[in-house]
Amino acid sequence: MSDAVDENTLTMLKEVMEDDFGKLIDAYLDDCNYKIPQLPQLLASRDFEQLRRTAHSLKGASSNFGAHELTDLCLRIEQAARAEEEAGLEALIAAAEREQRRVADALCKHR
Amino acid sequence: MDSQQPLKILIADDTDSDRLILESIVRREGHVPVSVADGKQAVAAFLEQRPDLVLMDALMPVMDGFEAAELIKAQAGDELVPIIFLTSLSDTESLVRCLEVGGDDFISKPYNRVILQAKIKAFMRMRDMHRVVQQQRDQISLHNRQLLQEQEVAKKVFDNIAHTGCLDAPNVKYRLSPLAIFNGDVIVAAIRPSGSMMVLLGDFTGHGLPAAVGAMPLANCFYGMVKKGFAMVDILREINQKLKQTLPLGVFCCATMVELNFHSRRARIWNGGLPDCVLYRQPDGALQQFRSSHLPLGILEDSAFKDDCLHVDMAVGDKIYLWSDGIIEARNKAGEMFGEERLLAILQEATDGEAIFHQILDAVDGYCGGERNDDLSLIELTMAEQASVVPAREEPREHRYSGLQEWALSLRLEPSTLRLFDPLPLLLSILVEVPGLSSYSGRLYTLLAELYTNALEHGVLQLDSSLKGTPAGFAEYYQLRQQRLADLSAGHIDIRLRHKLLEHGGELTITLLDSGPGFDYSQLRPLCPGADQFSGRGLGLIRQLSNAVEYRGSGSEVEVIFQWDVND
Numbered sequence: 001m002s003d004a005v006d007e008n009t010l011t012m013l014k015e016v017m018e019d020d021f022g023k024l025i026d027a028y029l030d031d032c033n034y035k036i037p038q039l040p041q042l043l044a045s046r047d048f049e050q051l052r053r054t055a056h057s058l059k060g061a062s063s064n065f066g067a068h069e070l071t072d073l074c075l076r077i078e079q080a081a082r083a084e085e086e087a088g089l090e091a092l093i094a095a096a097e098r099e100q101r102r103v104a105d106a107l108c109k110h111r
Numbered sequence: 112m113d114s115q116q117p118l119k120i121l122i123a124d125d126t127d128s129d130r131l132i133l134e135s136i137v138r139r140e141g142h143v144p145v146s147v148a149d150g151k152q153a154v155a156a157f158l159e160q161r162p163d164l165v166l167m168d169a170l171m172p173v174m175d176g177f178e179a180a181e182l183i184k185a186q187a188g189d190e191l192v193p194i195i196f197l198t199s200l201s202d203t204e205s206l207v208r209c210l211e212v213g214g215d216d217f218i219s220k221p222y223n224r225v226i227l228q229a230k231i232k233a234f235m236r237m238r239d240m241h242r243v244v245q246q247q248r249d250q251i252s253l254h255n256r257q258l259l260q261e262q263e264v265a266k267k268v269f270d271n272i273a274h275t276g277c278l279d280a281p282n283v284k285y286r287l288s289p290l291a292i293f294n295g296d297v298i299v300a301a302i303r304p305s306g307s308m309m310v311l312l313g314d315f316t317g318h319g320l321p322a323a324v325g326a327m328p329l330a331n332c333f334y335g336m337v338k339k340g341f342a343m344v345d346i347l348r349e350i351n352q353k354l355k356q357t358l359p360l361g362v363f364c365c366a367t368m369v370e371l372n373f374h375s376r377r378a379r380i381w382n383g384g385l386p387d388c389v390l391y392r393q394p395d396g397a398l399q400q401f402r403s404s405h406l407p408l409g410i411l412e413d414s415a416f417k418d419d420c421l422h423v424d425m426a427v428g429d430k431i432y433l434w435s436d437g438i439i440e441a442r443n444k445a446g447e448m449f450g451e452e453r454l455l456a457i458l459q460e461a462t463d464g465e466a467i468f469h470q471i472l473d474a475v476d477g478y479c480g481g482e483r484n485d486d487l488s489l490i491e492l493t494m495a496e497q498a499s500v501v502p503a504r505e506e507p508r509e510h511r512y513s514g515l516q517e518w519a520l521s522l523r524l525e526p527s528t529l530r531l532f533d534p535l536p537l538l539l540s541i542l543v544e545v546p547g548l549s550s551y552s553g554r555l556y557t558l559l560a561e562l563y564t565n566a567l568e569h570g571v572l573q574l575d576s577s578l579k580g581t582p583a584g585f586a587e588y589y590q591l592r593q594q595r596l597a598d599l600s601a602g603h604i605d606i607r608l609r610h611k612l613l614e615h616g617g618e619l620t621i622t623l624l625d626s627g628p629g630f631d632y633s634q635l636r637p638l639c640p641g642a643d644q645f646s647g648r649g650l651g652l653i654r655q656l657s658n659a660v661e662y663r664g665s666g667s668e669v670e671v672i673f674q675w676d677v678n679d
Binding site: 009012013016017018020023024027028030031053056057060061063064065066 | 125126127128129131132135136139170197220221222224
């Protein structure tokens with residue numbers, strides 16, 4: 001059992017979504033597949049504002065699935081981007097990319 | 112609006128997965144979601160779909176949630192459309208912005224079904240209450256408009272009645288707010304056929320329409336009776352009785368009535384419940400106050416009503432002031448009342464009688480901080496030459512003899528009429544059409560009643576008045592009367608009235624002739640007072656009330672002469 005997502009949160013979410021749960025996971029993963037690759041690009045172009053917004057959006061979406069680790073990483077990226085603290089951002093983004101893959105694997109099992 | 116009814120809920124969020132979750136929650140609660148992905152779409156969807164509630168993400172591309180919320184609130188106008196911001200509670204700065212743009216609440220991610228459900232319910236209850244409040248507000252404003260329209264109509268009706276008076280006479284100054292009738296204040300003034308002027312200032316208890324309704328019968332009564340020449344006491348009695356009959360308990364009219372006789376230079380004053388009225392003597396400025404000595408109009412039964420008036424001699428130029436308590440109770444900004452002392456001081460210190468009226472008004476207005484006081488009624492009546500008050504072409508004499516002058520009538524009542532009909536009101540209604548006679552209506556009624564009773568009971572029905580000597584006989588008498596009247600098949604009473612003019616008044620001759628056998632009227636002289644109080648045909652009373660009484664023939668015909676004088 002993976003610790004990438006919180007099982008209780010997912011159970012509640014399943015209950016709410018009923019038949020649409022698979023559709024929800026697809027939507028979330030599509031969103032991540034679109035936004036996660038943007039993070040290193042935005043850092044490279046030093047677009048901190050857009051970096052902050054994208055991380056904020058990923059943070060909110062991930063929190064709904066109980067992906068606590070990923071949510072926390074996104075929050076730290078958001079805060080660093082707001083403060084324009086370049087140092088450490090690269091490592092945080094790399095960690096987020098890795099963590100997102102773990103979340104995706106865990107969610108695929110729940111589909 | 113029923114809170115159980117499905118609601119249309121606008122969801123504005125640019126993240127697909129967030130939208131999907133919110134849509135699911137909303138749908139599961141039985142409501143209808145409308146989803147959009149940015150602020151611009153949210154505003155468009157709001158205008159098109161008019162949702163009941165908005166769930167708004169703060170950070171969105173194209174137009175963010177703050178701007179969209181501001182636009183939606185502006186478009187909603189009076190309608191309460193709750194906006195709940197979807198945000199993480201970590202960022203205080205954006206929470207403040209949410210509130211600034213009109214956001215009503217927040218909900219944070221991850222979304223919790225129970226919390227969102229509770230918030231939707233709470234806001235719907237709030238919106239329902241808001242609607243009720245607005246409906247009530249609209250209803251109140253509608254009612255208020257209706258009330259003002261109704262007051263306008265009521266005022267027009269009253270003005271039509273009240274403006275037939277002589278308030279524009281040169282010796283009258285008055286101030287009355289245009290809407291005074293709704294403060295309960297009323298002023299009526301009219302000239303009697305004899306040329307004297309009658310003025311009444313009334314102050315009804317209460318405010319608004321309840322205070323105004325009583326003014327209608329009062330004015331109607333006043334103008335009708337003054338025009339016909341009724342005496343002041345009759346008018347007061349009639350108004351009192353009419354108000355007593357028509358107004359509910361606790362509604363009555365404080366009033367002062369004044370009659371100015373320009374011929375004899377005298378005033379007659381009756382004050383029931385109003386503040387003292389004041390006589391100002393022009394040459395030396397001496398003041399005389401006339402305190403209320405009666406209960407207001409509309410309280411007492413006619414039998415208990417006191418109509419005694421104060422009489423006062425006046426010289427040309429002397430003035431009488433009447434006011435309701437509006438002046439005395441006028442308040443300054445500190446809430447203190449103007450008071451009677453200040454009012455009397457103006458009169459005491461006055462050097463020019465002609466200026467007093469405006470001095471009083473200026474003083475009260477000044478006291479109230481220059482604001483016009485609407486609850487303020489004041490009248491000044493000046494003793495003047497008759498001709499200056501009543502224009503020459505409207506000579507009092509002409510007035511006096513408009514209506515019935517010299518005339519005669521004969522009326523025969525046959526059995527079917529005698530059985531059921533009381534002819535007295537009919538006769539009296541004819542007599543009061545003689546302007547000078549109308550003020551004697553009470554006396555004439557008593558006279559006619561005595562004469563008619565004699566003709567019917569002792570003449571036509573042949574009842575023996577001596578029966579009435581004992582209580583048992585009294586009852587028998589009335590039993591017999593009823594029986595004989597019911598059985599009456601023959602007999603009649605002739606009533607003849609004749610009126611002619613004398614130099615200062617007139618003479619009314621009343622003749623009653625019945626079909627009965629008559630009686631020995633020589634027995635009745637001399638009359639012993641008290642000896643025949645139950646019977647004796649009330650002759651003593653008839654003699655007292657008339658100038659001459661004469662029985663004729665067998666005693667079945669009686670003639671009574673009644674003379675009247677305008678100067679009585």
